[in-house]
Amino acid sequence: MCRFLIERRASIDTMRADGMKALHCAVLREATFAPRAGEGSVIALVAEMRADPQVRSRSGLTALALVLNPGLQAPRRMVALRTVIDIKADLDAATNPDGSRPLHTTVNHNMQGEAAVLLERRADPNVSRQDACTPLHLAVFKGSLPMVELLLRARADPSLPTRNNLSALELARQHGFDAILRRLQQ
Numbered sequence: 297m298c299r300f301l302i303e304r305r306a307s308i309d310t311m312r313a314d315g316m317k318a319l320h321c322a323v324l325r326e327a328t329f330a331p332r333a334g335e336g337s338v339i340a341l342v343a344e345m346r347a348d349p350q351v352r353s354r355s356g357l358t359a360l361a362l363v364l365n366p367g368l369q370a371p372r373r374m375v376a377l378r379t380v381i382d383i384k385a386d387l388d389a390a391t392n393p394d395g396s397r398p399l400h401t402t403v404n405h406n407m408q409g410e411a412a413v414l415l416e417r418r419a420d421p422n423v424s425r426q427d428a429c430t431p432l433h434l435a436v437f438k439g440s441l442p443m444v445e446l447l448l449r450a451r452a453d454p455s456l457p458t459r460n461n462l463s464a465l466e467l468a469r470q471h472g473f474d475a476i477l478r479r480l481q482q
Contacts, residue, residue, distance in 0.1 A: 308345045315354025319347040323359045323380060327370035339376065343383040350386055360398050361391035366405040377413055387419035395426035403431045403443050411446055421452035428459040436467045436476055444476050454480045 308318040316324075322338040331337070339359070343349070350358055362368070363376045370376065381387065388397050396404075399419050402411035411431075415421060424430050432452040435443035444464075448454070454464040462470075468477040 308342055308347045309351075311354060317347075317351055317353065318342045318345070319349070319351055319359045320353050320357065320362055322347075323362050323376055324368075326379060327363055327368065327373050327376035330372065337379050339379040339383060347383075349380065349383045350389060356393075358385065358389065358391060360385040360387070360389075361401070364391075364398055364401045364407070364410060366401075366407070374409060374413065377410055381413070381417045387414055387417060388423045390425075395424070397423045397425070397431075399423060399431040400425060400429075400434055403434045403438070403440070403447075406438070406440060406443065408442060408446060411443065415446065415450040421447050421450040422456060424456070428457065430456055430464075432456075432464045433458055433462070433467060436464045436473065436480075437471070439471065439473050439476065441473075441476055441479065444479060448479070 311317055312321070319339070319342050322342040325338050349360075352358055353362070357365075359380045363370070363373060363380055387399075390396065391398060391401060397419075399411060399414050399421065401407070402414060421432065422430055430452065432444065432447045432454060433456075435447055457463055465477065465480050468480055
């Protein structure tokens, strides 16, 4: 079907009634269903038509934000995530009004595999939201030692302060997360 639309020069910029564009639909399709026999990546096909990887839906979602939506039942989320990254999605672009980035989303929803993919593909582990909270601050606040470990291996800086002037070390101390505090002090 995508090939048919491409051959007939269908517009990829047309917004559907639900507020999504072709790239958003491709992400949902690829994250949810395996390709049919002989069919390649729907996301890649739409990208061939010069779809902007930063295009936003009416509700403000980019393709990357959509694939990382924790409410999405997506058995093939990792495949879609890698493909969205391959088409040059901005890994550090704000995805929410509070300035959260994709890495914040993965940490907030304990999506460790997705966070690892973002970090492998060079997402900035020190990127901050509007409140200067980094993914490491969020991982500490959530008490997630595995996520803290992952971020530290990617060179997250535990000394960066939030807008309230709290470092990840101070957050761990305040919340009594001794194992995380010890790891941050190494």
